[in-house]
Amino acid sequence: MSKKKGISRRNFIKGVGTGVVGSYVVVPALNNKAAKNLSDNEELQLKEGWQVLSLKVNGKKIITKVKPNTLLVDLLRNELQLTGTKVVCNQGECGGCTIILDGKPVYSCQMLALDANGKEVTTIEGLLLGEELHPLQQAFVDEDGLQCGFCTPGQIMAAYGLLLKYPDPTDEQILNGMSGNLCRCAAYPKIIKSVKAAASRIK
Amino acid sequence: MKNYDIHQHVQGKSIFIDDMRLPAGTLHAEIFTSNIAHGIITSIDTSAALASKGVVDIFSASDIPGENQVGGMIKDESLFAESEVHYVGQPILLVVAESKLEARKALSKIKIEYDKLKPILNPREAFIKGSLIAPPVTFELGNISAVWDECDFIEEGTVESGGQEHLYLETQAAAAIPHEGEKIKVYSSTQAPTATQRVVAGILGIPMNKVEVDVLRLGGGFGGKEDQASPFAAMAALAANKLNKPVKLVLNRQDDIRITGKRHPYSSDFKIGFSHEGKILAYEVKFFQNAGAAADLSMAVLERTLFHCTNSYFIPNVKATGISCKTNVPPNTAFRGFGGPQAMFVIESAIKKISEKLDVPAYMIQQKNLLREGDEFPYGQRAENCNAKKSWNEALSKFKYEERLQSINQFNLENKFLKKGIAVMPICFGISFTSTFMNQASALVHIYTDGSIGISTAAVEMGQGVNTKIRQIAAKIFSVDISIVKIESTNTTRNANSSPTAASSGADLNGKATELACLNIKERLLNSAKEILNADLSEIKIENGSIFVNEEKKLDWEELISKSFLKRVNLSSHAYYATPKIYFDKSKSKGNAFAYHVYGTAVVETTLDCLRGTYKINSVKAVHDFGESFSKTIDLGQAEGAIIQGIGWMTMEEICHDLNGRLLSNALSTYKIPDIHFTPDEFEVHFLEGAKNPMGIFNSKAIGEPPFMYGIGAYFAILDSMKAHNKNLDYDFKAPMTPERVLLTLSKNIKTKIHK
Numbered sequence: 036m037s038k039k040k041g042i043s044r045r046n047f048i049k050g051v052g053t054g055v056v057g058s059y060v061v062v063p064a065l066n067n068k069a070a071k072n073l074s075d076n077e078e079l080q081l082k083e084g085w086q087v088l089s090l091k092v093n094g095k096k097i098i099t100k101v102k103p104n105t106l107l108v109d110l111l112r113n114e115l116q117l118t119g120t121k122v123v124c125n126q127g128e129c130g131g132c133t134i135i136l137d138g139k140p141v142y143s144c145q146m147l148a149l150d151a152n153g154k155e156v157t158t159i160e161g162l163l164l165g166e167e168l169h170p171l172q173q174a175f176v177d178e179d180g181l182q183c184g185f186c187t188p189g190q191i192m193a194a195y196g197l198l199l200k201y202p203d204p205t206d207e208q209i210l211n212g213m214s215g216n217l218c219r220c221a222a223y224p225k226i227i228k229s230v231k232a233a234a235s236r237i238k
Numbered sequence: 239m240k241n242y243d244i245h246q247h248v249q250g251k252s253i254f255i256d257d258m259r260l261p262a263g264t265l266h267a268e269i270f271t272s273n274i275a276h277g278i279i280t281s282i283d284t285s286a287a288l289a290s291k292g293v294v295d296i297f298s299a300s301d302i303p304g305e306n307q308v309g310g311m312i313k314d315e316s317l318f319a320e321s322e323v324h325y326v327g328q329p330i331l332l333v334v335a336e337s338k339l340e341a342r343k344a345l346s347k348i349k350i351e352y353d354k355l356k357p358i359l360n361p362r363e364a365f366i367k368g369s370l371i372a373p374p375v376t377f378e379l380g381n382i383s384a385v386w387d388e389c390d391f392i393e394e395g396t397v398e399s400g401g402q403e404h405l406y407l408e409t410q411a412a413a414a415i416p417h418e419g420e421k422i423k424v425y426s427s428t429q430a431p432t433a434t435q436r437v438v439a440g441i442l443g444i445p446m447n448k449v450e451v452d453v454l455r456l457g458g459g460f461g462g463k464e465d466q467a468s469p470f471a472a473m474a475a476l477a478a479n480k481l482n483k484p485v486k487l488v489l490n491r492q493d494d495i496r497i498t499g500k501r502h503p504y505s506s507d508f509k510i511g512f513s514h515e516g517k518i519l520a521y522e523v524k525f526f527q528n529a530g531a532a533a534d535l536s537m538a539v540l541e542r543t544l545f546h547c548t549n550s551y552f553i554p555n556v557k558a559t560g561i562s563c564k565t566n567v568p569p570n571t572a573f574r575g576f577g578g579p580q581a582m583f584v585i586e587s588a589i590k591k592i593s594e595k596l597d598v599p600a601y602m603i604q605q606k607n608l609l610r611e612g613d614e615f616p617y618g619q620r621a622e623n624c625n626a627k628k629s630w631n632e633a634l635s636k637f638k639y640e641e642r643l644q645s646i647n648q649f650n651l652e653n654k655f656l657k658k659g660i661a662v663m664p665i666c667f668g669i670s671f672t673s674t675f676m677n678q679a680s681a682l683v684h685i686y687t688d689g690s691i692g693i694s695t696a697a698v699e700m701g702q703g704v705n706t707k708i709r710q711i712a713a714k715i716f717s718v719d720i721s722i723v724k725i726e727s728t729n730t731t732r733n734a735n736s737s738p739t740a741a742s743s744g745a746d747l748n749g750k751a752t753e754l755a756c757l758n759i760k761e762r763l764l765n766s767a768k769e770i771l772n773a774d775l776s777e778i779k780i781e782n783g784s785i786f787v788n789e790e791k792k793l794d795w796e797e798l799i800s801k802s803f804l805k806r807v808n809l810s811s812h813a814y815y816a817t818p819k820i821y822f823d824k825s826k827s828k829g830n831a832f833a834y835h836v837y838g839t840a841v842v843e844t845t846l847d848c849l850r851g852t853y854k855i856n857s858v859k860a861v862h863d864f865g866e867s868f869s870k871t872i873d874l875g876q877a878e879g880a881i882i883q884g885i886g887w888m889t890m891e892e893i894c895h896d897l898n899g900r901l902l903s904n905a906l907s908t909y910k911i912p913d914i915h916f917t918p919d920e921f922e923v924h925f926l927e928g929a930k931n932p933m934g935i936f937n938s939k940a941i942g943e944p945p946f947m948y949g950i951g952a953y954f955a956i957l958d959s960m961k962a963h964n965k966n967l968d969y970d971f972k973a974p975m976t977p978e979r980v981l982l983t984l985s986k987n988i989k990t991k992i993h994k
Contacts, residue, residue: 118257119250121457123407124491128906131407159250172248179240179871182879183701184247185407185457191248213914217906219405219458220701221882222875223917 090151092117093161101148108132108143110151111158119159119188123217130216133189133196134158140196142215159188162195171195171233180229182220190216194230204234239869242705242725243455254457255411255427256488264413264484265294267477268341270331270348271497272323275357275566275899279321279330279350286347287333292340296348297332297477304443308469310433312372315532315569317441317469317476323352324531325568326900327496329469334477334485357566357899361505361528364563371529371536371562377544377827379616380555385520389511393591397508397584397971401528401893402501402573402886403903405911406700408457409494412471413486414438414478422475423450428467429459429698430738435730437468438475446730449475453728456700460883461572463700464738465535466498495904500893501573502539503528504580510588511555516596516603520555523547523584527577529562534569535576536562541672543577544827545617549585549947550626550666550837551604552613566899572740574883575946578667582947583888586663586954587971600954601639601662605630609666618828619668625837625863629926630664633839633861636924642843650962655848658856659958663951664839667944668832669742669934670820676737677817677833679747683712683755685809689796691716693755694726696736697748702942703872704744708752710869711935715756718783718795742940746833747815749935755813762809766802767793817933833933836944838862838926840881842951846959851981853956855885857920860948865931865939873938877923877945884949886912889956892974960984 085100092115101110111117111134120143123131127145134143135157162169168176171191181187190213197204197212204212209230218226246252284296299306299318309315319330331348335341358364386392412426422442428434431451439446451471456463470487478485489497504525511520525543529536540560547558589607593600609626633639639662646658671677682694693712697704705725713720726732728739737747760780767778773787780786785793793801803809822829840860846853858881867873890910894902903909923945930937956975960983961967969983 112257116259117250118253121254121407122256122490123409124906126491126905126907129407159248163249168245168248175248176240176244179244179875181241181244181247181701182703182875183407183456183458184241184243184252185254185701187247188250210915217407217911217913219407219460219883219911220875221879221886221912223882223912223914224878224921225875226914227917 086149088149088152090153091155093157103147103149105148106144107146107148107151110148111143117158117160121185121188123186130193131186131189133192133216135192135196138199140193159192162191170236171198174233174236175229178225178229178232180222180226182222186216186218190218190226194233197230198234198237202234203238204230239706239710239871241703241872242709253454254408255413255425258413258425260413260486261415261484264486265334265336265477265481266338266341267332267334267474267485267487268338268345269329269473269493269497270333270345272319272328272330273326274323274352274354275326276355277323277352278355279319279323280353281351282330283349284331286349287344290340290344290347292336293344294334294336295477295481297334297480298330301480302441302476304441307440308437308472309533310465311535311537312533315534317472325566327568328531329473329497332473332477334481359565359567359895359899361503361526361563361565364565365526365561369564371533371564374559374561375540375544375827376557376559377547377616378557379614382520382522382555382557385555386511389519390514391595392509392511393588393595394507394509395587395591395971397506397587399504399580399583399973401503401570402891403495403893403909404460404462404500404573406456406458406460406462409489409491410463410467410470410498411488412474413484414471414474415484416478416482420444421448421450422479423452424471424475425452426467426471427456427463428453428471429456429463429700429740430465430467431698431728431730432734432736433465433738434468434471438472441472441476442479449730451730453698456698459698459700460574461576461740462498464572464740466571492905495909496901497568499530499534499569499571501887502536502570502577502580503893506584508584508588510592512592514596516592516598516606518551518553518592518607521548521553521585521588522557523559525558525560525580527560527562528565528567528570530565530567530569532569534571536570538673539572539577541577543581545668545672545831546578546581547585548616549582550609550664551585551607552609553607556616558616567895574880575943576741578943579884579887579947579950582665583950583953583973586950590954590957604662604664608664617831619830619832621835623834623931625926625929626664626666629837629839629861629863632926633841633859634662636861637841637859639841642841646843657846657848657959657962659844659846659955659960659962661842661951661954661958662839663842663948663954665837665944665947667836667947669746669834669836669940670817670832671737671741671743672822672831674820674822677743677747677820678737678815679751680733680736680812680814681748681751681755682732682812683752683759683810685759685799687800687803689722689799691723692726693723693752694729694732695748695752696728696733697744698728698739700739702744702876703869704739704748706872707745707749707869711749711752712756715753715760717781742942742944746934746940747817751813751815753935754815755811758811758813759809762807763798763802766805766807767798769805770798770801834931834939836863836939838944838948840948840951842948842955844952844955844959846956846963846980848963848984851977851984853959853977853980855916855918855952858918858948859920859922860945861924861926862945863926863929863939864941865929865934866937867925868936868938870925873941874923876941878921880943880945881948882912882916884946885916885952886949888949888953888973889975892976956980
């Protein structure tokens with residue numbers, strides 16, 4: 036644990052996508068469909084106005100087709116099976132679906148997948164530094180910043196966005212940065228400690 | 239000790255029901271519900287919905303092969319409405335489609351017509367109309383009618399407390415997978431796997447042994463998944479059974495809030511008699527509980543209200559009556575505290591009234607009436623190992639109460655529109671299910687041949703850390719590293735006939751059962767070691783994963799296990815625990831209902847902006863009776879979380895219906911729960927020293943619910959702030975004390991002044 040304390044800010048950011056540049060994933064389900072000659076499905080897709088979407092998720096380039104009304108969170112959870120990101124309130128009030136989009140924390144339930152076209156997404160699954168926990172994740176472990184764990188991915192991603200903006204946040208910046216993320220277990224005192232611990236480690 | 243799953247949680251790897259990778263071809267269900275509060279269905283047309291793209295089938299009450307019944311305590315609740323609907327959100331049909339979106343789209347194509355009936359929304363109106371869940375229940379102590387004349391003063395009042403939405407972040411969810419031989423496996427986000435199993439079996443009309451309910455973890459429960467997870471599991475199971483395909487039902491937030499019940503709102507009348515020194519002599523209270531449209535757990539909740547009607551005070555003459563009123567809102571249900579908080583809010587209000595009458599601070603009245611060792615509760619049990627005064631004294635001295643009071647008075651002299659307030663909140667909460675038979679649990683412990691340990695219990699993990707505690711218990715008894723102890727999912731095939739994980743009792747009951755199972759195996763292992771090592775039993779010791787004879791290490795844990803296996807030693811044990819010494823005679827409302835009581839005292843401070851009605855909870859400091867906690871991190875987290883949730887109930891969380899019984903606070907945009915800003919600036923929970931509890935596992939005490947009730951202190955601290963602004967404030971005892979209510983109350987008083 037102690038060796039992680041000294042982790043540099045460069046390593047902190049490294050988790051976001053510069054990690055595995057160049058790898059390329061095509062969502063298999065669509066790939067199979069595409070192999071057929073204009074199938075019923077393709078015809079339907081044409082009718083429904085499916086669009087090609089290209090984005091980077093946790094450092095991997097993804098090219099897929101989506102219905103225009105697909106939410107980013109549904110793309111992540113259902114197509115890419117990145118189920119760490121949670122749907123809680125469906126209306127941008129709770130932060131359970133927080134991800135990082137081009138360096139900023141956003142609610143992925145409030146965005147169309149197509150709006151992420153050409154952008155870079157980091158989810159909770161993209162934070163691991165190889166086999167090791169990201170210092171933020173480690174801080175939540177060390178400070179017991181959770182109870183049931185359902186809001187935790189959102190909390191950690193919000194904290195990640197906060198620390199990208201304010202590497203050395205004041206108490207007020209922590210409260211404001213984390214205020215969009217609800218925790219019904221109300222583990223807030225320990226969430227505050229976790230964010231502080233992470234900030235002091237990443238410095 | 240850390241939460242067992244913490245490493246997975248922080249990586250987003252923990253699987254909740256909606257995250258499960260279900261078999262290909264899994265179908266998705268959505269619920270069509272009543273949009274009126276009371277009426278008779280005259281017609282339903284599902285033809286357009288059935289023809290809708292992706293829709294596979296639509297199920298109604300007539301498709302249920304078993305009994306259309308989900309009621310547990312009283313059989314008065316159907317899974318799907320048959321003709322009459324009793325609340326907005328009552329399930330009528332289940333639409334099953336290839337995708338969730340297609341199922342949702344089909345909902346809007348269902349045409350329904352009703353003959354509307356007038357709904358009852360208020361419990362007092364229900365009472366007048368004779369709309370009750372069951373006959374009233376009364377607890378009595380002493381002789382109340384004889385003592386009113388002896389009282390120097392008598393005060394009366396009315397107290398209203400609002401409901402509370404559980405808002406577990408994981409909504410109600412279930413996935414059902416049909417198996418060969420008409421069996422069905424149901425993954426459910428339930429606190430009560432056995433109740434869910436029973437409901438599923440009843441709906442399908444099959445024996446319970448054909449239903450397997452499995453629970454890995456819950457994204458929060460708080461009581462909302464004690465009785466109310468089962469209908470959703472049954473719906474998924476019904477569709478899976480009929481279609482012979484896996485079916486998933488995960489509620490979206492708005493549906494969850496609309497369909498499911500909440501904490502019971504109460505409207506209560508009290509009459510309290512006391513001496514001029516502030517000694518309470520008589521207390522009469524009548525609780526009108528808004529139960530909603532069906533019994534659910536309301537009678538048990540009501541009973542706990544009566545159990546806790548005097549909180550941590552001794553009152554020699556008490557008459558408490560509880561009336562469970564049937565109304566046209568979703569059936570209200572268990573919520574952390576289970577009727578206790580509603581009761582304590584009333585007695586604290588009554589005490590406030592005494593303090594105003596006698597013109598002394600409320601804490602002096604509270605202090606004067608605290609329970610002492612041997613005092614009798616209204617249900618006949620006597621306070622044993624009573625820590626009421628102990629925690630009170632420690633809290634007031636540790637937190638320098640008198641000094642705080644002075645500095646607050648000084649602040650209030652210096653500030654016109656910012657006012658500080660302070661309140662002390664003692665609690666006393668009984669531990670045990672008040673239905674005695676429910677106080678039982680079982681554990682199944684296996685040691686595998688490589689020495690690793692697997693444990694199944696009836697406890698459901700929902701963030702309260704029960705799995706961590708059970709691991710600790712096993713690791714301590716075997717004296718092995720905790721990393722080799724694994725906790726399995728909660729499963730009705732491994733642990734049958736279990737009680738729900740509720741009443742704060744999960745770790746107590748299941749921990750004790752685990753202890754017994756581990757001790758069984760340990761005894762066999764010691765005898766095995768005796769034979770293997772040719773030593774005397776008294777010389778052998780298992781410690782830190784090694785086996786010693788007279789302090790000399792002879793074997794590793796793994797060696798002992800593999801050698802014992804070869805010697806045909808049984809390395810598994812199933813054990814059963816039932817809380818001893820408890821009983822309760824419902825016909826007399828007397829008995830030793832609780833294994834023990836939890837005590838504690840909190841001091842809450844607030845600052846009120848009298849122009850805006852907004853307030854800040856500046857400080858919450860408590861001395862809490864954890865017994866001898868063996869999992870301090872977990873227990874502290876539970877206490878902090880419960881306090882914040884309790885403050886939320888008393889302050890910002892407001893359930894609103896329109897006059898037609900439609901829920902207005904039906905989403906997170908209209909129903910506010912505490913966020914991180916709401917954390918008190920100063921927040922301390924201290925462990926009461928010397929509070930050994932022989933009735934708890936390793937002398938600990940249950941922790942889930944009791945600290946919730948410290949939140950009531952926030953109400954009275956805000957009220958104190960308001961009274962600092964206007965000493966003669968005219969107000970009602972009505973919670974939640976939202977900023978709007980604060981402002982309306984303050985401004986109402988200002989108007990009165992002007993018009994005079």
